Amino acid sequence: MTAILEARGLTKAFGGLVAVGDVDFAVEEGGITGIIGPNGAGKSTFFNLISLFYRSTSGTITFRGEDVTRLRTHDMPPRGMARTFQTTHLFAEASVLENVIVGYRHRTRAGLLDALIASPRERREIAEARRRAMEALDFVGLADVAHRPAGLISQEQQKRAAIALGLVGGPRLLLLDEPAAGINPEETDDLGRLIRRIAEAGVTVCLIEHKMKMVMGLCDRIMVLHHGRKIAEGTPDQIRTDDAVITAYLGS
Numbered sequence: 682m683t684a685i686l687e688a689r690g691l692t693k694a695f696g697g698l699v700a701v702g703d704v705d706f707a708v709e710e711g712g713i714t715g716i717i718g719p720n721g722a723g724k725s726t727f728f729n730l731i732s733l734f735y736r737s738t739s740g741t742i743t744f745r746g747e748d749v750t751r752l753r754t755h756d757m758p759p760r761g762m763a764r765t766f767q768t769t770h771l772f773a774e775a776s777v778l779e780n781v782i783v784g785y786r787h788r789t790r791a792g793l794l795d796a797l798i799a800s801p802r803e804r805r806e807i808a809e810a811r812r813r814a815m816e817a818l819d820f821v822g823l824a825d826v827a828h829r830p831a832g833l834i835s836q837e838q839q840k841r842a843a844i845a846l847g848l849v850g851g852p853r854l855l856l857l858d859e860p861a862a863g864i865n866p867e868e869t870d871d872l873g874r875l876i877r878r879i880a881e882a883g884v885t886v887c888l889i890e891h892k893m894k895m896v897m898g899l900c901d902r903i904m905v906l907h908h909g910r911k912i913a914e915g916t917p918d919q920i921r922t923d924d925a926v927i928t929a930y931l932g933s
């Protein structure tokens with residue numbers, strides 16, 4: 682197995698608070714890796730570090746064999762890393778499709794305003810972006826709401842749209858921060874199936890999730906954070922029976 686992403690000694694301090702402390706972590710290519718831990722454990726901060734959204738206090742990050750520690754977050758999508766955020770931010774008045782097109786154009790560095798002053802070449806690029814955006818929406822099951830304003834689709838559909846935004850650039854690694862937050866059990870099962878299809882399509886997935894049933898059913902490997910530290914790592918069966926994990930969850 683090769684690691685698509687590797688973090689060593691990753692640390693983030695906010696003033697005196699160590700939100701992530703000295704974490705070693707690897708995502709194996711091809712699988713689904715989960716990150717769990719009680720509220721405030723440092724999961725989102727950890728995601729922000731590995732996606733270069735935050736600059737780490739210390740430690741190194743290697744992505745697809747390249748030391749990316751000193752790069753910026755916008756350097757990552759062209760290298761094949763995409764992420765979603767814990768809260769979905771779509772342009773409410775723009776259509777679902779337009780939102781995903783902007784995501785793709787952003788990925789390829791061409792801005793939204795280019796559409797207004799488009800040369801023939803740019804028009805072709807926009808047509809290509811549109812095709813890819815439609816493909817991504819179809820994959821996540823949103824083809825029929827593609828032309829609806831993003832503000833008018835359901836919470837669960839917005840989650841899917843955010844995933845389409847992540848997928849549209851054709852990433853090798855997709856990071857999902859609590860994809861199932863705020864949706865019902867049936868929708869959560871559907872989302873789990875979507876995440877599995879993403880992995881089967883060859884995109885490595887790493888997700889933060891609170892819903893244990895989903896994490897345990899979906900992930901090949903799981904890392905557990907508590908107070909910014911890695912307290913356990915292993916298969917779902919190993920994690921389920923780990924004393925430190927049980928104690929951390931009972932105490933929270």
Ligand code: ADP
Nearest residue numbers: 695698700718719720721722723724725726727
């Ligand atoms: P989780 O996602 O596991 O719930 P977070 O990574 O959001 O945890 O937060 C970990 C800790 O870091 C918390 O104590 C939180 O208050 C703190 N924290 C997170 N982001 C910031 C920030 N930008 N500035 C200061 N403290 C932060």
Ligand code: MG
Nearest residue numbers: 724725726767
């Ligand atoms: Mg979080």
